[in-house]
Amino acid sequence: MVNVPAIEKHIEVTGLRLSYGMKEVLHGISFDIRRHEILGVIGPAQSGKTSLLRCINRTIEFTPGTHVSGTITVDGEDVRKVRDVYALRRKIGMVAPLPVGLPLSIRENVALAPRSAGLTRKGDLDAIVEQCLRQAALWDEVKDRLDSLGTKLSGGQQQRLTIARALSHQPEILCLDEFSIAIDPVTTMRIEEVLKELRHHMTIILVTNLTQQARRLADRTMFLWKGEIVELDTTDVIFSAKPTDPRTRDYVEGVFG
């Protein structure tokens, strides 16, 4: 294996603008994400964090009336020019803020992605299901009822099921959008441990409303506000007493409106 240089850019965003209809919500932002780092993204509600993630895996296209300009490259390839958008989406694991247990069995919830990618051998699928459920700290709770419905799990369990599903296609990039909204602190801690493990072979984008979570996990943190990057720096700097921009300190300390 080639030795990956420490600052190789995994994702590169240049001049990204996004508008819903007439309303522009991302105003030309540029930044990059390094391979195998955890990038924390913090910012108040409506700042465009979720929209940013949806631009990266191109699910923004499912919302009518959106207009995107600027470029996003993943592994040097412009996402808007990729031939196989489904392969791109499988390269990126996406965990939505609200838990979504699909109305399928727990097993099928996780096997859906490998199955859509063309994997059919039951043994392989079962192995993936077990591995992903373990990584999402859910295996022990559901291993005896894999064939019951995913929608009948509790909210927190469904959220971990969502995480397991995002891992099921062995993504190189994992986007977590406020994953801990529906989970209790103990489970959150367990998943955070998993993330520390996963970061050795994945690039992780961690959108979070809990600034302390970014502080605990992220290598670098980006403060997004009203569709613009206020500051992007190492987590230590962002959370230090003197970040470059005073708004960052205000937000991190909770003074911000």
Next chain:
Amino acid sequence: MNASTGHAMFGETPPVRRKLRQEALAQWVFGAMAAAMIVPLLLIVGYLVVRAAPSLNLEFLLEVPKRGMTEGGIWPAFVGTLYLVFLSLAFSAPIGILAAVYLNEYARDNWFNRVINLAVINLAGVPSIVHALFGLGAFVYAARFGYSIISASLTLAIMTLPVIIAATREALASVPRSFREACWNVGATRWQTIWAVVLPNSISGILTGIILEVSRAAGETAPVMFTGVVFFKAVERGDLFPYYLNEQCMALSMHLYTISTQVPGVKESIPFATAIVLLALVLMVNAAAISLRVYLRSRKKW
């Protein structure tokens, strides 16, 4: 807090009593209106059953009309109606479902799809006699199917199509968008999403919509009268396959009209018994739709 304040807060004061009285009155009035719906149904069914009583037996269903349709049964008309209904559904259900899937899952909001939507809505409002004329022109003459079961079923199919599309779209739209997004996020195509998640969870609504169209198709007279249903057709008693599809057939709705208004000296109970059979067919189909719905609801997955 002591008991007396509690009493003052929650006890009945004159305005509260007035509100309660109004509430009770409203409930009573609305309830009575709803209950009144049962009355016409019971009256219709009761009246029909009483008048039809002498002819109500299995023989009546299986026997063919006799003595210039003044006696005997209704088998040819009964089978004809089944033919027409099932054949028309065989056309309209697949087309309707696929069209609705396109409109609800694939279509972007552009002028072309808006025109389709408009067409569907307006087609649903076209009176059946106009459908009948269209069927006559399009299927009987232009397509050269002649007066036949095919022409009549196609006409019925065109008539039921917009309602099937509307019902299917509604069923599809009731599947939460978040399910679709979850599938898209893991790299499933639109079709994989529809197949794995959307259709299995909307099938109850789709089937109910289709089955309810059966009753409409069974009851229509004008569209089939113009395109392929005849007065009388000689058929074997109890024969399940008496017609070829390029032939004309009899149908219950038309038969009822004929024996009630065109044929003198019909045994008095026969038209009423014919109406009972038509009504029973429709009610049975509706009951099937309802129980299917209840069954699928009970397995609803979220």
